[in-house]
Amino acid sequence: MKDLDPLLHSQLRLAVVSILMSVEEADFVYLKEKTNSTAGNISVQLEKLSEAGYIETNRTLDGKHTRTVCRMTDKGRKAFADYVEALKDYLNVNKKS
Amino acid sequence: MEEKTLTEKESLDLISQMIQSSKKNLEVGKNNQSLCWGYFTLALSVVIFLLTYFTQNGLWCWCWTLMFVFWAFMAKKNKRPDVVTYTDKAIGNVWKVMGFMFILTFIVSFICMYLFGTTMIQMMPLSALYVGIGVSINGILLQEKWMVYLPLISCIIAFYMLITLIAQREPTIFWHLLLGGSFIFSMIIPGHILKHKSIRES
Numbered sequence: 001m002k003d004l005d006p007l008l009h010s011q012l013r014l015a016v017v018s019i020l021m022s023v024e025e026a027d028f029v030y031l032k033e034k035t036n037s038t039a040g041n042i043s044v045q046l047e048k049l050s051e052a053g054y055i056e057t058n059r060t061l062d063g064k065h066t067r068t069v070c071r072m073t074d075k076g077r078k079a080f081a082d083y084v085e086a087l088k089d090y091l092n093v094n095k096k097s
Numbered sequence: 098m099e100e101k102t103l104t105e106k107e108s109l110d111l112i113s114q115m116i117q118s119s120k121k122n123l124e125v126g127k128n129n130q131s132l133c134w135g136y137f138t139l140a141l142s143v144v145i146f147l148l149t150y151f152t153q154n155g156l157w158c159w160c161w162t163l164m165f166v167f168w169a170f171m172a173k174k175n176k177r178p179d180v181v182t183y184t185d186k187a188i189g190n191v192w193k194v195m196g197f198m199f200i201l202t203f204i205v206s207f208i209c210m211y212l213f214g215t216t217m218i219q220m221m222p223l224s225a226l227y228v229g230i231g232v233s234i235n236g237i238l239l240q241e242k243w244m245v246y247l248p249l250i251s252c253i254i255a256f257y258m259l260i261t262l263i264a265q266r267e268p269t270i271f272w273h274l275l276l277g278g279s280f281i282f283s284m285i286i287p288g289h290i291l292k293h294k295s296i297r298e299s
Contacts, residue, residue, distance in 0.1 A: 018115035
């Protein structure tokens with residue numbers, strides 16, 4: 001049985017990745033609101049996902065503010081698909097036992 | 098939301114919950130651009146018709162180039178949305194292609210006018226056709242039946258104009274109203290249906 005990816009097996013990071021998997025791209029503020037998280041906390045998690053190459057972030061200047069737009073990478077999509085497969089395996093094993 | 102590890106079931110619940118929450122983001126209908134474009138074009142067609150009718154000067158048809166000014170205005174006015182869904186991206190790409198075809202048709206028509214002394218009149222049916230096709234494809238993407246079939250009336254108006262040109266009959270000044278009227282079916286009614294649906298669902 002595959003191990004669950006520790007990077008995705010965390011509440012906030014999994015929430016962010018789940019949202020990004022269902023859209024083309026999402027703004028930092030949108031992700032913060034949808035996950036009911038603080039700016040500091042989500043910032044750290046996005047950094048971790050970005051360092052792992054699961055997401056890419058693009059900073060642009062929008063008037064006086066900086067906007068951060070996030071989107072999944074191919075590596076991130078593959079990791080998420082693997083994670084969901086591993087979850088299914090775990091749940092099937094638990095059902096059988 | 099804290100950074101904590103989850104059980105397998107909690108993970109699946111969270112994935113499902115987050116995907117559902119992002120699906121609720123139905124921004125498509127609110128302040129949709131179809132209404133702005135539809136009403137602007139309709140108003141412009143009436144103004145051009147009245148000016149041409151009362152002055153009997155065909156040069157007023159160049160006022161249609163105000164569509165480019167409106168295009169630039171809309172592009173500047175619209176902020177980048179907080180979230181872009183796959184449907185948003187597909188719709189954006191459809192209009193990118195239609196816009197590109199519109200510009201190409203304008204350039205080719207302009208060059209032909211300069212080289213061969215032809216007119217720009219074919220821009221009117223082709224514009225109605227491009228817009229009708231564009232909205233119809235949007236309707237398919239958004240799974241809105243009215244949006245798929247109503248713009249076909251706009252295409253029929255375009256076919257009538259094209260056939261008239263092929264038959265070498267003279268276009269009349271009522272063509273301005275025909276083009277504006279075609280936007281009622283391709284932009285205004287579908288825009289209102291979409292807006293109504295969006296308000297009802299929110």
